[in-house]
Structure formats: C-alpha cells, structure tokens
Amino acid sequence: MKKLCTADQMHHMDQTAMYGKYKIAPVVLMENAGHAVVEKAKDLIISWHNKRVIVFCGKGNNGGDGFVIARHILAEGARVFVYVLGKDASYSTEANYHLQTLYAMAEEGSCVIENYAEGNEDNQQLHQRLKETDIIVDAIVGTGFHGQLHNPATFLVRCINDAAKNGKIKVIAVDIPTGVNTDTGEISGNGEEHTGEPIYADMTVTFGALKRGMQFYPGKKCCGSIVWDPIGMPVSLLRNREQNAAYLLETADIERVLCSRAPDSHKGTHGTIAVVSGSRDMIGAPLMTCRGAMRAGAGKIFLRVPEQTASYCIGKLPEIMVRGIGSGSEFSENDVFQILEEAKKWTVIAIGPGMGKNSKTKTFIQEVIRNTTCPIVIDADALNLIHSEKEFISPYGKRIIMTPHLAEFSRLSGVSIAEVKKDVIEAAKHFVHEWNVTLVLKGAPTVIVSSDAQTVYVNPTGNAGMAAGGMGDVLTGMIAAFAAHDGMPDLCAAACSGVFIHGAAGDYCYNKYGPYGYSPCEVADAIPRVIKALEIAGDTASEDRNLFGMMESI
Template sequence: MLEIISGISVKKVDEGFVLDKGISSHKLMENAALAFCNWFERHYQRNDKVGIFCGHGNNGGDGLAIARMLWRKGYDVIVFLVGENNEPSPDCKLNRELLPDKLPALSMSHEDIAHMEYDLNIVVDALLGVGINRPLEGDYKNLVNKLNSLSGLTKISIDIPTGLPSDDCLAGDAFIADITLSFQSPKFSLLFPEHANYVGQLKVVDIGINQFYLSQFSEGKFYVQKKDIALRHKNFSRFSHKGDFGKVMLVGGSFGSMGAIRMSSEAALRTGSGLACCMVPGCGVDIMQVSLPEAQVWAKKDSDCIDADYLGYNFDRFDAVGVGPGMGTHDTTAEFLRGFLTKYKGPIVVDADGLNILAKHPEQLSLLADRSILTPHLLEFERLAGHCKNHKDRLQKASDFSKKHKVIIVLKGAHTCITFPDGRQFFNSTGNKHMATGGSGDILTGMITSFLGQGYSFENAALCAVFHHGLSGEIASADKKRGTIATDIIKSIPLSYLRLGIE
C-alpha cells in the first residue's frame, strides 16, 4: 500500500531518503524526472510541441530536468521561466545551469504573460509544488489563468497542479490539468471530489523511495493499487464445493424497485458466491426467478415490500447478508431492519435504503454488529453523519463515525474511501466517470457480501470488492464509454479477476 503523507512530510521523506542512501537531492530529482519522461514517452510523439513552465522552487527544478531529458530524446521542447526575481532553490538553480544551450528557454515578464501566444500541443505545469500555503497571486496567478484559457492542447501537472494545496481544499485559482503525475504517492488533496476538474486523470509514478521511508510519516491513509490486491484473495482448490464459496443472502426490493436487488444478487454470484438467495417482496418473485434463475428466492405472497413478517426466516444459515438495495423506507420495512439487526450477528453489508432507514431511525445504529460494512454515497453519508463543509471534513466525519459505531464505512466516489474503526483510511485507484450510472452501488453491495460469504476478512472483503468493482467498470466502459450501464459492469467482474491473474 502506498502511504499518503502530508505535504509537510514530503520534504522530510526526501531528506531522509537521500541521507540514508548517500545520494544528492539532485540525484533524487533526476530519478523523478526520468520516471516522468519514461511515462511521457509511452503516450506522446516526438513531433509534439511541449511547453514546460517552470517556477523557482523544486517543482520548477523537476520541470527543468524533464525539459533537458525530453529535449535530448528528440522532443520539440521550449522552457518558460517564471519568478526570475526570486532566489531559486539549489536544485532548481543547478538544473537551470544544466539546460543545453540550444534548448529554448524564455523568461516570462508581466507583458509576456499577458500577450503569450505560442504554438504548443502540450503544456507541462512545473510552477509550484506541494509547499504552497496561500492563494496564488501576481505573475503566477496571471499565468495560471492564461494557461487555463488555452484550448485544444493537453495540460499536465507535475506532482500537483499549481495553486492546489497538498492537504486542504482550494482557496483561489489553480492550474486545470488534464493529467496530474504525482511522484511516489498521491497527495491527499488530489483525492478530493472538489478538485476533480483541476487534477484530471491521476497517475502515480515510482521514483525509488521505498515504503520504509514513507511509513515513518504515516497518518494512516493509504492508496490501493493493483499489486496490493492479489495477495488479499483466498485460494480455492479443485476439491472446493459451493459451500466453500459461501452462502449469502441479499435482502431488498419493493414494488417498482426490483432491479437493485436483482443486480446485487447477480453481482454476488459473478464475484464467486457458491449460493445466493434473495429475500424480496412477493411482487418480485417472478422477476427474480425469470431473470436470475441461478439465485434462490424467498418471499411472502402478495407483499409489496419487506416487513416484519420476514423475520421468521432463518438468517443464520447464511455466511453473510447484504441488506437495503431497492428496499424502500416504509415504517414496516424499518421495523424489519430493526428486528434483523437484533437477530442476525453475522457479517452484514448495509446499503441504499437500509442506510436511509438508519438515518431516519438513528437509534438502530446501536444494533449494528461490530465491523458491519456501510456503503453510503456522499448524500447518504451526510444523512447519517450530518452536513459536511467539504471532502476533508467528510473524511474526518467518516473516521469519527466509524470509531464511534465500530463499523466500516465505504464512502463511495471517484476514489472510494474505506474507513476502519482503528482510524485507517484506504483510497481506491480503480474506476472512472462512466461508472456514474444507476445500479453501480447495488453491484458493490453484492460484491462485498460475496467476499464476506467466501470467508474473507472484513478488511480484505471491503478492499477487494471496491478494487474489483472499479476495475470491472474500467473494463466495461473501455468500448461503451458514456453508454455503460450497471449490468455491463456485472458482466465484467470475471474479467477483473483475469486482469489480476486470479483463478
């Protein structure tokens, strides 16, 4: 897992690493520039015209080193120097001196910024890095706004978009990047939904600093990548039977809202459950039996919603239960949820209307078994925990809520955050905008429930499900883009296992 450390700690990590390895800070900067260039070469042609805008600090030093390396590889590069009147950092100064004489480097004055007209295909932002702690002003503000106004080209930020604070929400202006290439570990603020338009696509490149140096400044926040997931999966043998793969129950649906529980149930099966049973109102039996014959169905005749009469069923025969999708928030349904939480103490996932009932009846929160998994989207979470000023505040409230109620919060979004009662928070790296479609969250409910039923720990079930969910969305939307729908994601769940080399 990649540690997500504060902007203040980034400098300390770099200093500790170079001291321990006996290398110079300039050598580490060269490593970062080389990692950027290796990534850049895989995506852009040498006939692209690249403008690299460099400040006077270490972020500018990164940009100058990148300019030198790309120019030597044959790219058409021009450097724009900003903040010439400021004393450059030592490594920035050295990289200015190392620029080849034939590489064009222009100093930007007030007038140059105001009347800037250059024929560029790619703009690289290396103006200011993680150290910024106040809104942009002066030449930097004017230049950022000028660059933001340019259209028809690709904009890339090095480490963090200029103007964006590393640990807080933006106040003022910031560079609007199409791609942000963050070194070694993503900066905390890059994961905030408020900053999505500034960050663009987030890429993280390794510059050679291992986990040991990052962990010394751990704040309990981690970025989950592909290499972290395979080891968390259970292994099954040719002698495994459907009981080994778990028996799960999905509870939900109501008149006119059967799709949610149907998708949750199929997602559980596609994730690997040996047996999936659906508890639905009587009005949904035919829908479930016809559309998903692999699932068992339990229902009360002539009912339009789940009610307390369903409590007579033996839930203890199941290894995990997911409750809420499409269930509705009727008083009778709320009565069922109260009885269910009192009765069943196995692994539970609560989603959708189950969460809305808890928000309307907060006294039921005390009935949740320890480490129950709650999967709210942003609005559902605010119904539970109260209004949030911004995403940083929301993440803190998620941590407080998780500790108080001893539950696991899966806060769904672009970088779904999984919060554990011990305060740790894990941010997912998979998924894309095309997953913003009705039913996507219901699928995640089925997937988490499935992993719990297969005997995964609460932590591994949540992490694996969220990662596979996002990866399935990426696979499904590869050719469908905006036309992606939830059932496309379900069909891609098996492919997500193949992508990770898991049978």
C-alpha cells in the first residue's frame, strides 16, 4: 500500500529529512524533485529535445522545483521560457540558489526568464508564447495551496487551461496541480469571477508520498496520470506509519491477505454465509448478494427471505439453500426466533439488501444483532432502518461492517452529502469514532476505515460503469464471504479485499463489455478471474505487480 499524505504530513516529512537526523541539504531535495519531473515526464512527452517549454514558477518552493526543471531540460535540448512570480529576496534559500544559477544561464542566452511580479507583465507576449509552446510546466503552487487562487495565479492558470484546451499542448504539474487542495481534493473556483479554476494537467509528478487530494474528486480529475518519485527521501520516512494514517490499496496488499486455499480444505472451511434479507418488492437484491458471496468462494450460502418471497428465489441460483421465514412479505420481530435457531451455525450474516423500510423490520434487525455473535455485514435498507441507532450499534461495532453509499452515509451520520464530499476521509473517520464499526463508504473512490478509526484505506479499482443498481448488493455478499475466508486477519482486511476485488471485477467488465451496461451479475461472475490474476501477481517476482495487465491475458 502507498501512503496518502496531507500537506502537514508532507511538510513534516520534508522537515525531518532536512533538519532531523538525516540532514539532507534542502537544495539537494529540491534538485531531486526537479530532476524527477524531468525524467518521469518522458513517459508522456518522450523527449524534451527541440520542444518549446514554458515553466511557470510560483513564489514558494514549488516554484523552486520549476527552476531546477528549467536547468535540466535546457541540457536536454528544450527551448525554455521561465516565468518567475516571486521576487528574489522572498524565495527560500534553496529556491533562490537554483534561481541564481538560472539567471547566470539566462545571461549566457540559454533561456529566457520573465519576472512576472505584479506590474511587470507583458501578457501579449505571453499569449503568443502559449500559442507556440509544446509543453507547459505548472510549478505555480504545490502543497502550500490554501483557499481560492488569487492573482496573478488565477490569470495564469486560466491562460494555461485555455491554451491547452486543444489537446496539443501537454501540461505537467509539479507535485500537485495548482489549485487542488492537498488534503481533500477540493479545487479552487466556485464559478464566481474573482475565484480561479485549478490547472488541468496531463501528468502530475508527485514527491515523497501520494497526496490525499489526488485520489478524490474533483482534484483527481485535475491530475492526469499520477507518477510518484521518492526524491531521495530516507526509506524510513517513505514507509513509516503516520499518525492519522491513510493508504492507497495495491494488488500486493490484497494478495497477501487472501491466502490460497489449503489443498485439503472442504466446504466447511470456507464459511457458512447467511444472507438474511429481501422483501416482496426487491427480491433480486439478496439474490445478487448471494451471487457475490458464491463467486467470492463462500463454502455454503443460506438465503433466508420472508416466506411470501421464497418461491420466487428457489431455483434462481441452484448453488444456494433458500428457506422462507415467518408468513409475511417483510421480516418482522415475530421472525427472530426462527432465525436465531439457525444462526449458531452461521459464520457471517449479510443483512439489508432489498429488505424494505417497514419499522417492524428494524426491530427484527436489532434482535438479530443483539442475539448473535458472528460478524454481520449491514447494507442498504438495514442501514436506513437503523440510522438513528448509534448507541445501540456501537457496543457490537467490532463485529459489524457497514457498507453505505454516500446517501445512506449522509442519513446515518446526519451530515449532508455536500459536506461529506468536502473531506471524505475526515467524515468517515469521525463516523467510525462514534459508531465503532468497520466502515465501507462506497463511492468514487470507496474508503474503508478500521473499527478503531486508526487507519483509512482508499480503493483504486472500479469505474463509472459500476454506477448501476445492484452493484452494492454484490459487494455485500463478497465482503461476507471474505470475512469467512480461511486465514483472513480481520474484518477490515475482508472489507478491503471485497472492495478492491469488486472494483477490479468491474474494471474487467469495462474492458470486456464496454464502459457501461454490464450487469452486477457479470461483475460477480468476473470475481474468480480477478482472484486468478491476484494469484499470478503473487507468483510474479516483479515489483510492478500489474493486476490489470494480467487479467487481460486470462
């Protein structure tokens, strides 16, 4: 997994590298950062040779990286214009050091430097150069961005985006696109004239650690492809666990927790999953949950539905065992006894998909939670029914996984969707502090928080073709099956495995069928292929375990 850092965490990492025990000279770290951009950008632009490049350098250290970039690409044969937004004296020692070198080179005629401090602009010339350029480097603002962009950054960013609209000019962002909030992915600009839009880059080369804001929309849309470089940071700083840690999941993390099956295992080894759900109007939902559980390798699956819906379910999935409970079309407290009689034999319960909104069903859910001891995955209608039951749920939280989408989460937490989207990680952590459950907050991307609220995982897989009814129902069954998987360390690992593989199965369908229109059942049916790709990835010695490349060949 890769660390996802905030601006404060990045600042702390930089400070420790330079002024803590490692004593890396600041000018060296900046040199490494600038040089990393020059090298990594070649994946996009192939070569700097003979390219016309404009490097926009802001007033902070992000601008300092820009000075280094300008020097290196000159040596590679680019024709370079450098726009300097700060005054010499206001730069940090290391940025100024690199700027002075560049001045010396400009004096020899190697490059053109424009001092773009206020009152010193020739915008006509700038527009002409933007028309003629091949590449733009955005070193205007990095992790130091706060609030809304102000001039001259606002004006320059608009000029850059306008120039690059035709797709012929490549925009490379240094560390993070200007105008993207490092912590949250919020962007500058709210449509009013005095606020500015962010940079829309083709590639972002980021230093030391990935930034959280690059994984969340709308910031993610500004980054283009994201490339990470360690810039010579000591390995302990790259890998140490931050307080308030967040990680981006990777193939190897899932492959590690999803151990291969013991060759002498049997169906009893792989969990007995009970899907207790459904109601008259929504009986497809629990069937999709069962399909998710089946394809994720559950040993045995029992579907328990209200009696009046059972005849529809029987035979729909021959692999599962169906029984009608009670006499109605929705679960009620009268049905608890019958469920609890069986529940002792169940490894995991999945509850909620298609369960309806009847208040009698709420009592049923609470009694099932109160009187069982196994892990329970709570989704969909069950989440809506218990939305006001924080005090009831939290004592059982250690064995509960909740899987709300944003609207369900908003109802549960009492926080508006707009507010949640401003800082998804913080909203998710705050919720877990209060409810004590393992949380799967579904969306683009999905965020998983362990029940101790200590660690946040962000999922990289999945695509917008998965925005279709029933996809979440499949995920619920998958998480239930993985919670029962032999050797699974804990519920959080099961939740991460379910979410990652569910998204990867969606990505497989995207490639096989097209960007949308594939069904939740097709996603479920792709799960074994993803697991096969994970096994191959595990056997591959290569550092670059590219799951998706492997799925192509399966």
